Amino acid sequence: MLKSVLAALFVAVVSTGAVAQEFQFEAPPLFDNCGDPSLAKAKTEGVTLGFSPSPPYSSLDPATKQATGLDVELVEAALKWAGVTKFKYEVMPFGQLIPALLAKRIDVVAANIHVTPDRLKAVSFTGPAWWYGPAIVVAKGNPAGITSFDTLKGKKIGAIAGSAADEYLRKIGVAVTAFQTDAEEFSAISTGRVDAILEDDVKVIEFMKANAASPIEIVQNVAIPDELIFKFGYGYARYALRKEDCSLRSAFTQGLAEVRGNGQASSILKKYGLTNRNMFFFPL
CATH class of the missing domain: 3.40.190.10 (Periplasmic binding protein-like II)
Incomplete structure (x- = not known):
């Protein structure tokens, strides 16, 4: 009898390991009364993500027009938590991303971007996503x-x-x-x-x-x-939005916290050859 139970447990464990991991969340999005329409618009119409081609962070397959990369996966996971499910992509040199954001060609700088004095004058930032030096x-x-x-x-x-x-x-x-x-x-x-x-x-x-x-x-x-x-940019990797898009930024920031909290961010980092060391800039 014991052998049968152990065998069943072994099969269950092996079977579970063969299935792609599904990540669950404790908290639902609660941003309906934030005051500006940016999140509601993003949930209805989707968002345009801007990035520069820079593996392993982000790249665009010219044949399929599908974006891939560490930052792309983190951004989409966080925004999906917030209820944003439609994504378009614009690819350009890094130095053109903030001007494109301000001109409303894109809605999010989805290439990881750091807080610096000059950037704070122009855009707002999400909470921490991950870290590198x-x-x-x-x-x-x-x-x-x-x-x-x-x-x-x-x-x-x-x-x-x-x-x-x-x-x-x-x-x-x-x-x-x-x-x-x-x-x-x-x-x-x-x-x-x-x-x-x-x-x-x-x-x-x-x-x-x-x-x-x-x-x-x-x-x-x-x-x-x-x-x-x-002060000058090698704190946490974050993403940038227009200053007026407060509800979208708030939801995006909590989405990043949620994917860090449930293990999904860790899984994405490891997929691209990094480790949990890249979750924090201070020594673990």
Whole structure:
């Protein structure tokens, strides 16, 4: 009898493991009386998500017109919790996303974007989604001798135009060579057109995995200035909306908290090779 019960339990466990995990939520959306119509409109008409092509964060299949990537999945999961189920996509260089948002070509900057002083003047942000850190990338052997943020001064440093890296480097007095795309930026450091680039560690690691022969490396053991984390853009990855779209932003923010709380965000991160370490910027 015991053997039969154990066998049945084993089959049940195996069967359960074979089925895609379904995520449940404790709390329902409660935003009906927030005062502005942005959430109601999004639930009825859907939203247009804007992003730049930047694996593993986001990309668009040219054949199917379907968007994929870590940020795309997180954004859609959070918005679906809030009752938004229709999505369109606009792809453009990162530096054009906020102007497109303000011009109402898109409704959400769905490429992960960080809080910076300049951006706060123009847009509002969701609550935290996930986290990654900055990386200084140099040619193999580090011929420019870069060991800290201070040693970037006086050298040719690349960054994506309009990025948190671009804004911070200019603030500390670094002359920045700005690039519109990841491909241009990585080509510049690989061919020696710049001495270093400041980029997201997740993006750099993804590039190095896909291009093992590329002659670049990450500078190790660099102290990260506090203001880079807490003021200039390498705090939590978030998403941006128009300031007037308060009810949509509130619902979106709670949706992010709900998908972090029920394990769905963790599952998405792991799907793209990350871990629960990327849920928080402080050590777990």
